[in-house]
Amino acid sequence: MLGWGSTYYLPALLAQPMARELGLPVTQAWAAFSAALLLSALLGPAAGRAIDRHGGRGVLALTSLVFAAGLAALSQAQGLVSMVLAWLLIGMAMGSGLYEAAFSTLVRLQGQGARNAITGITLLGGLASTVGWPLTGWMEAEWGWRGACLGWAGLHLLLGLPLNLSVPRAGPVAVSWSEPPAQPQADTPAAAATPSASPAPPRHVAWALAYVFAATWFISTAMAAHLPQLLVASGMTLAGAVAVGALVGPAQVAGRLLEFGWLRRLHPLLSARCAAAAHPLGALAWMLAGPVAAPAFAVLHGAGNGILTIAKGTLPLVFFGPQGYGLRQGWIMAPSRVAQAFAPLAFGALIEGFGAGALVFSALLSATALATLLWLRSPAARPGG
Numbered sequence: 001m002l003g004w005g006s007t008y009y010l011p012a013l014l015a016q017p018m019a020r021e022l023g024l025p026v027t028q029a030w031a032a033f034s035a036a037l038l039l040s041a042l043l044g045p046a047a048g049r050a051i052d053r054h055g056g057r058g059v060l061a062l063t064s065l066v067f068a069a070g071l072a073a074l075s076q077a078q079g080l081v082s083m084v085l086a087w088l089l090i091g092m093a094m095g096s097g098l099y100e101a102a103f104s105t106l107v108r109l110q111g112q113g114a115r116n117a118i119t120g121i122t123l124l125g126g127l128a129s130t131v132g133w134p135l136t137g138w139m140e141a142e143w144g145w146r147g148a149c150l151g152w153a154g155l156h157l158l159l160g161l162p163l164n165l166s167v168p169r170a171g172p173v174a175v176s177w178s179e180p181p182a183q184p185q186a187d188t189p190a191a192a193a194t195p196s197a198s199p200a201p202p203r204h205v206a207w208a209l210a211y212v213f214a215a216t217w218f219i220s221t222a223m224a225a226h227l228p229q230l231l232v233a234s235g236m237t238l239a240g241a242v243a244v245g246a247l248v249g250p251a252q253v254a255g256r257l258l259e260f261g262w263l264r265r266l267h268p269l270l271s272a273r274c275a276a277a278a279h280p281l282g283a284l285a286w287m288l289a290g291p292v293a294a295p296a297f298a299v300l301h302g303a304g305n306g307i308l309t310i311a312k313g314t315l316p317l318v319f320f321g322p323q324g325y326g327l328r329q330g331w332i333m334a335p336s337r338v339a340q341a342f343a344p345l346a347f348g349a350l351i352e353g354f355g356a357g358a359l360v361f362s363a364l365l366s367a368t369a370l371a372t373l374l375w376l377r378s379p380a381a382r383p384g385g
Contacts, residue, residue: 001124002160003063003097005132006071006152007036007090013136017145024080032084034341036091041337043095048104048326050096055170056105063097064161066090068153075149099125100333103313104326108170111322115268118313119260126253126306205319208372210332212276213312215369218339219279219362220305222347223248227298229348234356236291244294251302252309259307268318269378272311276370278304283363312336 015029050059070090077083102121106114139148223230227248231241259271282300285293316329350358 001128001131002155003067003094004125004128005135006067006156007094007098009129009132010136010149010152013133013140014145014148017140018077018083021145022077022079022083024083028080029083030344032080032087034345035084036087036094037337037341039088039091040095040098041334041341043092044100044334044337045327045330047096047101048328048330051101051104051108051326052324055108055167056101057164057167057169059096060101060105060164060167061161063093063101064156064164066093067097067160068156071149071153071156075146075153099309099313100329101326104329105167106313107317107322107325109168112317114317114322115314116260119256119310122306122309122313123253123256123260126249126256126309130249205376206316206328206332208376209315209319210335212272212369212372213308213333214335214339215365216276216279216305216308217336218343218346219366220308221340221343222362223301223305225344226347226351229351230356230359231291231294233351233358234286234291234294236294240291244298247295247298248302248305251299252306255303255306256310258303259310267378268311268314269373269376271307272315273370273373275304275307275311276366276373279366280363280370283359283366286359287363 011030011033015026015033019026019029047059066089070086070093073089074083074086077086099122103114103118106117106121110117136148136152139151143151227245228238228241231244232238236244255275278300282293282297282304285300286297312333313329316332317325320328347358347362350361354360
Protein backbone atom coordinates (compact mmCIF):
# COMPACT_ATOMS: atom_id res chain seq x y z
CA MET A 1 0.00 0.00 0.00
CA LEU A 2 2.83 2.37 0.87
CA GLY A 3 4.83 1.53 -2.24
CA TRP A 4 1.93 2.00 -4.68
CA GLY A 5 0.52 5.06 -2.93
CA SER A 6 3.83 6.95 -3.02
CA THR A 7 4.70 6.15 -6.65
CA TYR A 8 2.03 4.92 -9.07
CA TYR A 9 -0.70 7.15 -7.63
CA LEU A 10 1.55 10.17 -6.96
CA PRO A 11 1.57 11.95 -10.37
CA ALA A 12 -2.23 12.13 -10.55
CA LEU A 13 -2.13 14.82 -7.84
CA LEU A 14 1.42 16.17 -8.00
CA ALA A 15 2.25 16.26 -11.73
CA GLN A 16 0.40 19.54 -12.30
CA PRO A 17 1.84 21.56 -9.37
CA MET A 18 5.28 20.03 -9.93
CA ALA A 19 5.35 20.99 -13.61
CA ARG A 20 3.90 24.44 -12.88
CA GLU A 21 6.56 25.33 -10.29
CA LEU A 22 9.42 23.94 -12.37
CA GLY A 23 8.19 25.73 -15.50
CA LEU A 24 7.75 22.51 -17.49
CA PRO A 25 4.93 21.09 -19.59
CA VAL A 26 2.93 18.57 -17.56
CA THR A 27 3.63 16.00 -20.28
CA GLN A 28 7.29 16.04 -19.24
CA ALA A 29 6.34 15.18 -15.65
CA TRP A 30 4.34 12.20 -16.94
CA ALA A 31 7.18 11.24 -19.28
CA ALA A 32 9.57 11.11 -16.31
CA PHE A 33 7.13 8.80 -14.54
CA SER A 34 6.95 6.58 -17.64
CA ALA A 35 10.76 6.42 -17.67
CA ALA A 36 10.62 5.18 -14.06
CA LEU A 37 8.20 2.42 -15.07
CA LEU A 38 10.47 1.35 -17.93
CA LEU A 39 13.47 1.19 -15.61
CA SER A 40 11.48 -0.88 -13.13
CA ALA A 41 10.77 -3.38 -15.93
CA LEU A 42 14.49 -3.71 -16.64
CA LEU A 43 15.40 -4.23 -12.99
CA GLY A 44 12.59 -6.64 -12.09
CA PRO A 45 14.40 -9.86 -13.12
CA ALA A 46 17.53 -8.94 -11.14
CA ALA A 47 15.46 -8.20 -8.04
CA GLY A 48 13.63 -11.50 -8.46
CA ARG A 49 16.91 -13.42 -8.76
CA ALA A 50 18.20 -11.78 -5.57
CA ILE A 51 15.04 -12.77 -3.70
CA ASP A 52 15.30 -16.33 -5.02
CA ARG A 53 18.83 -16.62 -3.68
CA HIS A 54 18.70 -14.69 -0.43
CA GLY A 55 15.04 -14.14 0.45
CA GLY A 56 13.11 -10.89 0.34
CA ARG A 57 13.96 -9.33 3.69
CA GLY A 58 17.16 -7.58 2.63
CA VAL A 59 15.88 -6.63 -0.83
CA LEU A 60 12.68 -5.10 0.51
CA ALA A 61 14.48 -3.26 3.31
CA LEU A 62 16.96 -1.78 0.84
CA THR A 63 14.04 -0.82 -1.38
CA SER A 64 12.53 1.22 1.47
CA LEU A 65 15.73 3.23 1.62
CA VAL A 66 15.77 3.75 -2.16
CA PHE A 67 12.10 4.80 -2.16
CA ALA A 68 12.88 7.36 0.54
CA ALA A 69 15.98 8.63 -1.28
CA GLY A 70 14.13 8.96 -4.58
CA LEU A 71 11.19 10.82 -3.07
CA ALA A 72 13.53 13.11 -1.13
CA ALA A 73 15.44 13.82 -4.35
CA LEU A 74 12.16 14.56 -6.15
CA SER A 75 11.27 17.07 -3.43
CA GLN A 76 14.48 18.98 -4.26
CA ALA A 77 14.11 18.92 -8.07
CA GLN A 78 14.94 22.24 -9.72
CA GLY A 79 14.35 21.40 -13.37
CA LEU A 80 13.82 18.67 -15.93
CA VAL A 81 17.11 16.83 -15.41
CA SER A 82 16.91 16.63 -11.62
CA MET A 83 13.23 15.62 -11.83
CA VAL A 84 13.99 12.81 -14.29
CA LEU A 85 16.92 11.56 -12.21
CA ALA A 86 14.74 11.50 -9.09
CA TRP A 87 12.04 9.52 -10.89
CA LEU A 88 14.65 7.07 -12.18
CA LEU A 89 15.78 6.51 -8.59
CA ILE A 90 12.15 5.87 -7.65
CA GLY A 91 11.91 3.52 -10.65
CA MET A 92 14.80 1.49 -9.23
CA ALA A 93 12.77 1.02 -6.04
CA MET A 94 9.61 0.17 -7.99
CA GLY A 95 11.48 -2.60 -9.77
CA SER A 96 12.16 -4.33 -6.45
CA GLY A 97 9.50 -3.07 -4.06
CA LEU A 98 6.01 -3.57 -5.50
CA TYR A 99 3.80 -6.62 -6.08
CA GLU A 100 6.31 -8.82 -7.91
CA ALA A 101 8.92 -8.55 -5.15
CA ALA A 102 6.31 -9.14 -2.44
CA PHE A 103 4.95 -12.19 -4.28
CA SER A 104 8.47 -13.57 -4.76
CA THR A 105 9.23 -13.07 -1.08
CA LEU A 106 6.12 -15.02 -0.08
CA VAL A 107 6.85 -17.86 -2.49
CA ARG A 108 10.44 -18.03 -1.22
CA LEU A 109 9.08 -18.46 2.32
CA GLN A 110 5.93 -20.53 1.73
CA GLY A 111 6.38 -22.30 -1.59
CA GLN A 112 3.17 -23.58 -3.19
CA GLY A 113 1.18 -22.46 -0.15
CA ALA A 114 1.62 -18.76 -0.91
CA ARG A 115 -1.66 -18.25 -2.82
CA ASN A 116 -3.70 -17.04 0.16
CA ALA A 117 -0.95 -14.72 1.35
CA ILE A 118 -0.60 -13.26 -2.16
CA THR A 119 -4.34 -12.56 -2.11
CA GLY A 120 -3.98 -10.89 1.29
CA ILE A 121 -1.28 -8.54 0.00
CA THR A 122 -3.42 -7.51 -2.96
CA LEU A 123 -6.36 -6.82 -0.65
CA LEU A 124 -4.31 -4.19 1.17
CA GLY A 125 -2.60 -3.02 -2.02
CA GLY A 126 -6.03 -2.43 -3.53
CA LEU A 127 -6.54 0.33 -0.97
CA ALA A 128 -3.45 2.24 -2.16
CA SER A 129 -5.46 4.82 -4.09
CA THR A 130 -8.15 5.00 -1.39
CA VAL A 131 -5.49 5.88 1.19
CA GLY A 132 -2.80 7.41 -1.03
CA TRP A 133 -4.77 10.02 -2.94
CA PRO A 134 -6.38 11.68 0.12
CA LEU A 135 -3.09 11.56 2.03
CA THR A 136 -1.14 13.05 -0.88
CA GLY A 137 -3.81 15.72 -1.34
CA TRP A 138 -3.72 16.62 2.34
CA MET A 139 0.09 16.84 2.45
CA GLU A 140 0.17 18.90 -0.77
CA ALA A 141 -2.42 21.32 0.64
CA GLU A 142 -0.51 21.65 3.92
CA TRP A 143 3.11 21.61 2.75
CA GLY A 144 3.10 21.87 -1.06
CA TRP A 145 4.16 19.17 -3.48
CA ARG A 146 7.73 19.17 -2.17
CA GLY A 147 6.50 18.61 1.37
CA ALA A 148 4.23 15.80 0.15
CA CYS A 149 7.23 14.02 -1.40
CA LEU A 150 9.19 14.42 1.84
CA GLY A 151 6.20 13.16 3.81
CA TRP A 152 6.07 9.96 1.75
CA ALA A 153 9.85 9.58 2.12
CA GLY A 154 9.47 9.80 5.88
CA LEU A 155 6.73 7.16 5.86
CA HIS A 156 9.02 4.76 3.99
CA LEU A 157 11.68 5.22 6.68
CA LEU A 158 9.38 5.25 9.73
CA LEU A 159 6.85 2.62 8.61
CA GLY A 160 8.02 0.75 5.50
CA LEU A 161 11.58 0.00 6.64
CA PRO A 162 10.64 -1.53 10.03
CA LEU A 163 7.88 -3.60 8.41
CA ASN A 164 10.24 -4.96 5.76
CA LEU A 165 12.86 -5.73 8.39
CA SER A 166 10.22 -7.80 10.21
CA VAL A 167 9.99 -10.22 7.28
CA PRO A 168 11.45 -13.63 8.29
CA ARG A 169 14.87 -14.51 6.96
CA ALA A 170 15.22 -17.21 4.30
CA GLY A 171 18.32 -19.35 3.82
CA PRO A 172 20.33 -18.77 0.61
CA VAL A 173 19.46 -21.08 -2.28
CA ALA A 174 20.99 -20.66 -5.72
CA VAL A 175 18.35 -21.11 -8.40
CA SER A 176 17.96 -20.63 -12.12
CA TRP A 177 14.73 -21.17 -14.02
CA SER A 178 16.65 -21.93 -17.20
CA GLU A 179 18.17 -25.05 -15.64
CA PRO A 180 16.53 -28.26 -14.40
CA PRO A 181 15.28 -27.80 -10.82
CA ALA A 182 17.73 -28.91 -8.17
CA GLN A 183 16.44 -30.96 -5.27
CA PRO A 184 15.57 -28.45 -2.51
CA GLN A 185 16.95 -29.02 0.94
CA ALA A 186 14.60 -30.91 3.21
CA ASP A 187 14.45 -28.14 5.82
CA THR A 188 13.23 -25.40 3.46
CA PRO A 189 9.54 -24.48 3.13
CA ALA A 190 9.82 -24.79 -0.66
CA ALA A 191 10.94 -28.36 -0.27
CA ALA A 192 8.03 -29.21 1.98
CA ALA A 193 5.61 -27.76 -0.58
CA THR A 194 7.18 -29.65 -3.51
CA PRO A 195 7.09 -33.39 -2.77
CA SER A 196 8.33 -34.43 -6.19
CA ALA A 197 9.69 -32.75 -9.26
CA SER A 198 7.40 -32.59 -12.31
CA PRO A 199 8.30 -31.91 -15.90
CA ALA A 200 8.68 -28.22 -16.66
CA PRO A 201 5.86 -26.78 -18.81
CA PRO A 202 6.68 -25.80 -22.40
CA ARG A 203 8.53 -22.52 -22.85
CA HIS A 204 5.53 -20.99 -24.64
CA VAL A 205 3.62 -20.93 -21.34
CA ALA A 206 5.86 -18.16 -20.01
CA TRP A 207 5.39 -16.15 -23.21
CA ALA A 208 1.63 -16.65 -23.06
CA LEU A 209 1.44 -15.49 -19.45
CA ALA A 210 3.64 -12.50 -20.28
CA TYR A 211 1.21 -11.51 -23.04
CA VAL A 212 -1.87 -11.96 -20.85
CA PHE A 213 -0.41 -9.86 -18.04
CA ALA A 214 0.83 -7.13 -20.41
CA ALA A 215 -2.54 -6.88 -22.18
CA THR A 216 -4.56 -6.77 -18.98
CA TRP A 217 -2.20 -4.34 -17.26
CA PHE A 218 -2.36 -2.04 -20.31
CA ILE A 219 -6.14 -2.01 -19.99
CA SER A 220 -6.02 -1.51 -16.22
CA THR A 221 -3.66 1.47 -16.50
CA ALA A 222 -5.59 2.94 -19.43
CA MET A 223 -8.85 2.77 -17.50
CA ALA A 224 -7.26 4.22 -14.37
CA ALA A 225 -6.04 7.20 -16.36
CA HIS A 226 -8.92 7.74 -18.78
CA LEU A 227 -12.16 6.12 -17.59
CA PRO A 228 -13.83 9.45 -16.64
CA GLN A 229 -12.80 10.92 -20.00
CA LEU A 230 -14.15 7.83 -21.78
CA LEU A 231 -17.46 8.12 -19.93
CA VAL A 232 -17.78 11.81 -20.83
CA ALA A 233 -17.05 10.96 -24.47
CA SER A 234 -19.98 8.51 -24.38
CA GLY A 235 -22.38 11.27 -23.31
CA MET A 236 -22.25 11.28 -19.50
CA THR A 237 -21.81 14.41 -17.41
CA LEU A 238 -18.50 14.90 -15.63
CA ALA A 239 -20.16 14.41 -12.23
CA GLY A 240 -21.75 11.17 -13.42
CA ALA A 241 -18.45 9.99 -14.91
CA VAL A 242 -16.62 10.58 -11.62
CA ALA A 243 -19.35 8.75 -9.70
CA VAL A 244 -19.17 5.73 -12.03
CA GLY A 245 -15.37 5.75 -11.97
CA ALA A 246 -15.46 5.61 -8.17
CA LEU A 247 -17.06 2.15 -8.41
CA VAL A 248 -13.87 0.59 -9.81
CA GLY A 249 -11.86 0.66 -6.56
CA PRO A 250 -14.48 -1.03 -4.35
CA ALA A 251 -15.14 -3.56 -7.14
CA GLN A 252 -11.43 -4.45 -7.21
CA VAL A 253 -11.45 -5.10 -3.48
CA ALA A 254 -14.69 -7.10 -3.83
CA GLY A 255 -13.11 -9.22 -6.56
CA ARG A 256 -10.11 -9.95 -4.36
CA LEU A 257 -12.38 -10.86 -1.45
CA LEU A 258 -14.19 -13.24 -3.81
CA GLU A 259 -10.84 -14.78 -4.75
CA PHE A 260 -9.93 -15.08 -1.07
CA GLY A 261 -13.25 -16.83 -0.38
CA TRP A 262 -15.14 -18.88 -2.96
CA LEU A 263 -12.74 -18.68 -5.91
CA ARG A 264 -9.81 -20.12 -3.98
CA ARG A 265 -11.58 -23.47 -4.25
CA LEU A 266 -11.07 -23.26 -8.02
CA HIS A 267 -7.88 -23.71 -9.98
CA PRO A 268 -6.17 -20.30 -10.43
CA LEU A 269 -6.32 -20.69 -14.22
CA LEU A 270 -10.11 -21.00 -14.09
CA SER A 271 -10.54 -17.93 -11.89
CA ALA A 272 -8.18 -16.00 -14.20
CA ARG A 273 -10.32 -16.94 -17.21
CA CYS A 274 -13.45 -15.69 -15.45
CA ALA A 275 -11.69 -12.45 -14.54
CA ALA A 276 -10.39 -11.89 -18.07
CA ALA A 277 -13.95 -12.25 -19.40
CA ALA A 278 -15.26 -9.47 -17.15
CA HIS A 279 -13.91 -6.46 -19.09
CA PRO A 280 -15.15 -7.50 -22.56
CA LEU A 281 -18.55 -8.51 -21.11
CA GLY A 282 -18.90 -5.13 -19.44
CA ALA A 283 -17.77 -3.35 -22.60
CA LEU A 284 -20.31 -5.29 -24.66
CA ALA A 285 -23.10 -4.28 -22.26
CA TRP A 286 -21.96 -0.65 -22.48
CA MET A 287 -21.84 -0.69 -26.28
CA LEU A 288 -25.30 -2.29 -26.56
CA ALA A 289 -27.15 -0.33 -23.86
CA GLY A 290 -25.19 2.92 -23.82
CA PRO A 291 -24.14 4.96 -20.77
CA VAL A 292 -26.90 3.40 -18.64
CA ALA A 293 -24.74 0.25 -18.51
CA ALA A 294 -21.60 2.15 -17.51
CA PRO A 295 -21.96 1.29 -13.79
CA ALA A 296 -22.12 -2.42 -14.69
CA PHE A 297 -19.02 -1.99 -16.82
CA ALA A 298 -17.15 -0.29 -13.98
CA VAL A 299 -18.05 -3.06 -11.53
CA LEU A 300 -17.16 -5.87 -13.95
CA HIS A 301 -13.91 -4.20 -15.00
CA GLY A 302 -12.91 -3.50 -11.40
CA ALA A 303 -13.71 -7.00 -10.12
CA GLY A 304 -11.93 -8.66 -13.03
CA ASN A 305 -8.89 -6.44 -12.62
CA GLY A 306 -8.74 -7.18 -8.91
CA ILE A 307 -8.70 -10.94 -9.49
CA LEU A 308 -6.19 -10.68 -12.35
CA THR A 309 -3.78 -8.87 -10.04
CA ILE A 310 -3.75 -11.99 -7.89
CA ALA A 311 -3.39 -14.19 -10.98
CA LYS A 312 -0.16 -12.35 -11.82
CA GLY A 313 1.29 -13.93 -8.69
CA THR A 314 -0.44 -17.30 -8.62
CA LEU A 315 -0.38 -18.47 -12.25
CA PRO A 316 3.44 -18.51 -12.58
CA LEU A 317 3.52 -20.40 -9.27
CA VAL A 318 1.08 -23.14 -10.31
CA PHE A 319 2.63 -23.56 -13.78
CA PHE A 320 6.32 -23.49 -12.83
CA GLY A 321 6.45 -24.08 -9.08
CA PRO A 322 8.38 -22.12 -6.45
CA GLN A 323 11.87 -22.91 -7.78
CA GLY A 324 13.31 -19.79 -9.42
CA TYR A 325 9.99 -17.97 -8.99
CA GLY A 326 11.42 -14.48 -8.45
CA LEU A 327 13.60 -14.40 -11.56
CA ARG A 328 10.86 -15.92 -13.70
CA GLN A 329 8.30 -13.49 -12.32
CA GLY A 330 10.61 -10.59 -13.13
CA TRP A 331 10.91 -11.65 -16.77
CA ILE A 332 7.23 -12.48 -17.19
CA MET A 333 6.12 -9.14 -15.76
CA ALA A 334 8.67 -6.98 -17.61
CA PRO A 335 6.42 -6.51 -20.70
CA SER A 336 3.60 -5.48 -18.34
CA ARG A 337 5.69 -2.61 -17.00
CA VAL A 338 6.42 -1.47 -20.55
CA ALA A 339 2.73 -1.67 -21.46
CA GLN A 340 1.88 0.20 -18.28
CA ALA A 341 4.31 2.98 -19.16
CA PHE A 342 2.76 3.65 -22.56
CA ALA A 343 -0.91 2.94 -21.76
CA PRO A 344 -1.99 6.47 -20.71
CA LEU A 345 -0.50 8.09 -23.82
CA ALA A 346 -1.66 5.39 -26.27
CA PHE A 347 -5.21 5.08 -24.96
CA GLY A 348 -5.54 8.85 -24.69
CA ALA A 349 -4.71 9.06 -28.41
CA LEU A 350 -7.38 6.43 -29.13
CA ILE A 351 -9.99 8.44 -27.24
CA GLU A 352 -9.01 11.59 -29.13
CA GLY A 353 -9.35 9.74 -32.43
CA PHE A 354 -12.39 7.53 -31.80
CA GLY A 355 -14.11 8.90 -28.69
CA ALA A 356 -16.07 6.23 -26.85
CA GLY A 357 -15.17 3.86 -29.70
CA ALA A 358 -11.80 3.39 -27.99
CA LEU A 359 -13.65 0.95 -25.76
CA VAL A 360 -13.81 -1.46 -28.70
CA PHE A 361 -10.01 -1.63 -28.70
CA SER A 362 -9.78 -2.41 -24.97
CA ALA A 363 -12.52 -5.04 -25.30
CA LEU A 364 -10.77 -6.76 -28.21
CA LEU A 365 -7.41 -6.66 -26.42
CA SER A 366 -8.97 -8.18 -23.31
CA ALA A 367 -10.65 -10.83 -25.47
CA THR A 368 -7.26 -11.88 -26.86
CA ALA A 369 -5.98 -12.27 -23.29
CA LEU A 370 -9.01 -14.44 -22.49
CA ALA A 371 -8.41 -16.53 -25.62
CA THR A 372 -4.79 -17.04 -24.57
CA LEU A 373 -5.87 -18.24 -21.12
CA LEU A 374 -8.40 -20.60 -22.69
CA TRP A 375 -5.65 -21.98 -24.92
CA LEU A 376 -3.39 -22.80 -21.97
CA ARG A 377 -3.82 -26.22 -20.41
CA SER A 378 -4.09 -26.55 -16.67
CA PRO A 379 -0.78 -27.89 -15.31
CA ALA A 380 -2.79 -30.47 -13.39
CA ALA A 381 -3.75 -32.03 -16.70
CA ARG A 382 -0.16 -32.50 -17.89
CA PRO A 383 1.35 -35.93 -17.63
CA GLY A 384 3.37 -36.02 -14.46
CA GLY A 385 2.05 -32.58 -13.48
